[in-house]
Amino acid sequence: MVSISVVVPIYNAIRTLPSHLGAIARLNPMPLEILLVDNGSTDGTLALLHDFTRDHSSFGMKVLEEPRRGAAAARNAGFQAAKGDVIAFIDSDCAPEPTWLSHISEPLRDPRVGAVAGRVVAAPPASIMELFSALYTLQLPDRPARSRRWTPWEGGYVTANFAVRRSLLMGLNGIDENTVGGTGAGSDYELCARVYAADFEIVYVPEAIVFHHHRTTLPGMVRQAFDYGESHAYLISRKLTGGLWVDLPMRPFSWKGCPVHAWLDLASADKKVLSVMVLAILYGPALVLLIPYAVWLVVITNRRAMRFGSTVTLSGSVALAGLLLVKSFAMTAGRWWGSVKYGALCL
Structure with missing residues (x-):
């Protein structure tokens, strides 16, 4: 050895x-x-x-x-x-x-x-x-x-x-x-x-x-997610000569010949919430779509916890769904900041 x-x-x-x-x-x-x-x-x-x-x-x-x-x-x-x-x-x-x-x-x-x-x-x-x-x-x-x-x-x-x-x-x-x-x-x-x-x-x-x-604390998790998001922009700008990488809700898409450095995660929880809010600006009643999406987040986080082997109460599932939103918003914020800092489009 x-x-x-x-x-x-x-x-x-x-x-x-x-x-x-x-x-x-x-x-x-x-x-x-x-x-x-x-x-x-x-x-x-x-x-x-x-x-x-x-x-x-x-x-x-x-x-x-x-x-x-x-x-x-x-x-x-x-x-x-x-x-x-x-x-x-x-x-x-x-x-x-x-x-x-x-x-x-x-x-x-x-x-x-x-x-x-x-x-x-x-x-x-x-x-x-x-x-x-x-x-x-x-x-x-x-x-x-x-x-x-x-x-x-x-x-x-x-x-x-x-x-x-x-x-x-x-x-x-x-x-x-x-x-x-x-x-x-x-x-x-x-x-x-x-x-x-x-x-x-x-x-x-x-x-x-x-x-x-x-991580055991919310501030520690948020800081980690923000830093990870910023690092994504750093890596795109330093380690890829070009290419478009898009995460979609159903399947990812890439265009390696694209001259622009870009990584777009359109499947994250915060992007879906933002999409509904933008739609609501054009059509106010669309805001009600946030209710079934919130329920869906609670359901999928509970299912994931069960697959992990943990039994979670309803309040625990709500907390998990909320943490998922917080983490995804923090990571996107880091990507925005990294995009400005390193000159790469990473959202």
Whole structure:
């Protein structure tokens, strides 16, 4: 097996660190080293890291401190200090299964494979907010895939569960720290695009599982959705030479020869609400259409929760529908802002 360095960017993660570190300690096989990169935490995280590494000195754990803010900067600090042939990134709110690294390493026997992505599964939610995030965030398939290019609809994987050859990452000058004002949002998809541009493939392995603890607060979810939306415009402007990509309610449509950089999501919940409101300006009674649409949102969010294995009350289903609207409006706002900022049409 190739030698693997695990790199974990960490910021104020006192809530999720115990389960994360416990899962890391149960990995089999163990990696060459585990680099825990604190990014300026103020909640006792750093002390917990030092205590844990002292008590588990045989595990090859090392605590690093990176003052430059942002997960991308922390990941770069970890990879630059790493010694393994492969850098396996995982977030501090994720807990890997014991066999995580064995699944990650297998595809890298193929020299055409530059990186491997694994599946991110929601940890059991403890609140409506966490349940909503579990239902509508990081929805990855359960079938393997082999990708050779990035587009708005394919080839993008998250660094919460992502391994890349160290030599390749060095040749790419690490992770882009400038996406979305240095927040790191979109840096994972941006890295995927550069891996493909370097003529490597990315293999998605659904058996390489980490369990993810999602956002627990409404402001955190809104901020994340806005940043993701802005990153979409950044990626369109930087990583596509042209093309029109349209998400429609029934099926997507693309025109790769279009000279305009454009990604239009016309299927999101907020766009449907806005469409009814525009129609109501022309014909006032059309506003009543918002009532059946609201009922439909409650029904579909409840069905999704049931498929996830959660029983939700009527008030809970209403809350889920409301959160879906809030998230979609926040993401569209981020896309609008990114379109102005980066000169790409992304709505």
